[in-house]
Amino acid sequence: MYITITAQKVEGNYAQSAADFVDYLEKENEGKPLPELEHFFDQYGDEISAKEVITQIDGNTAKLKKKEPKFYSITLNPSQRELRAIGDSPEALKRYTREAMKEYARAFHREIDGRPVTVDDIKYYAKVERQRTFKGTDRQIRENQPYATEILELRQQVRSIESGERSGDLKKLQQEIRRLEREAPHQLDGKRIVRGMAKxxxxxxxxxxxxxxDASNRYSLSPGSKYKASTVEMQGKTVKRGFDRDAFVKNSEKTFDALFHYRRNYVETYAARKTFLKDPRLYFATITQLPTNEKALAFKLLQQSGADTTLLRIPTNKVQLTLKAINALKRGIGRAIESGSIGI
Structure with missing residues (x-):
């Protein structure tokens, strides 16, 4: 599970309205018949219209300054392994979202009317999206890029010949283009993988x-707070403040596992991701010391992300990973984390 929290952009129309962001989330519904539309939902309701989402979010901004975010974007990105475990069910994902948002509320070190924040204090709307497209950061796009560059140059030559700007053998150029299209290392349904293609x-x-x-439009609840948990004196009153992002992500992960009886491998855990970022050597050493079956699955998941795990198969009591090997593994796994391609 890869979870992100991002503040609303503060330039252009995003500064005062959620309309652009909601329109962006509606993009997957374009051209779909009514029964196949994915609607917004909240903690208790389904089939909420985009218009209502905009009205509710835009109308819940009392006393916020122009340069303050009016809303935050959260994404819950299950790995393909997690999705297969729940049959890629939209209803299961809705159920999970509602439980994860309870953890979001609990992560606030705040009180409202003398009690802890609960999910009923959170005004949110969510939407399940069923597709992703290849981006420039994906391994398939990066490794296909040399072929894409050559193909683009050849097509430019073809256009120049067809327009009469230069002379040349069109047939030979087109044959070369077809060869490069075939030989590109990453293909999908017989076609070279390019940006924008559905995964x-x-x-x-x-x-x-x-x-x-908050839902009453009285209190600011910012997950972007620089404070994890602290207490301060304000106007003679003791006030709690802060948001524990680590607790939100970690407990949301545990919630998924408990809801769906999911057996999470070490490399899929939030704890492993934190270890990887802070101490890569410990991260790799931990993988090599996993039980045989768990280690095999860890290797498989890392390889699917594009990381070269060859050196990890050498027992650590016989050879130490070199700095060069560590850096190579870090690059592969780091790109996987950024793209959300594995749940670590």
Whole structure:
């Protein structure tokens, strides 16, 4: 599970309205018949219209300054392994979202009317999206890029010949283009993988738009707070403040596992991701010391992300990973984390 929290952009129309962001989330519904539309939902309701989402978020911004985010975007990105475990079910993802948002509320070190924040204090709307497309950061696009560059140059030559700007053998150029298209290392349904092409397999994920203000429009609840948990004196009163992002992500992961009886491998855990970022040597050493079956699955998941795990198969009591090997592994796994292609 890869979870992100991003503040609303503060340039252009995003500064005052959620309309652009909601329109972006509606893009997957374009051209679909009514029964296949994915609607917004919240903690208790389904089939909420985009218009209502905009009205509710835009109307819940009391006393916020122009340069303050009016809402935050949360994405819940299950791995393909997690999606297969729940049959890629939209209803299961909705159920999970509602439980994860309870953890979001609990992560606030705040009180409202003398009690802890609960999910009923959170104004949010969520939407399941079923597809993802290849981006420039994906391994398939990067490794296909040399072929893409050559093909583009050849097509430019073809256009120049067809327009009469230069002379040349069109047939030979077109044959070369077809050869490069065939030999590109990453193909999908017989075609070279390019940016914008839909990814295969289960790709469902959840987008959540959550208001900066609580449901009563009185209190600011910012997951972007620089404070994890602290207490301060304000106007003679003791006030709690802060948001524990680590607790939200970690407990949301545990919630998924408990809901669906999911057996999470070490490399899929939030704890492993934190270890990887802070101490890569410990991360790799931990993998090599896993039980045989768990280690084999860890290797498989890492290889699927594009990381070269060859050196990890050498027992650590016989050879130490070199700095060069560590850096190579870090690059592969780091790119996987950034793209959300594996749940670590």
């Amino acid at each position: 295969p397999g289960p790709q469902s994920h959840i987008h959540i738009i959550v208001s900066r203000k």
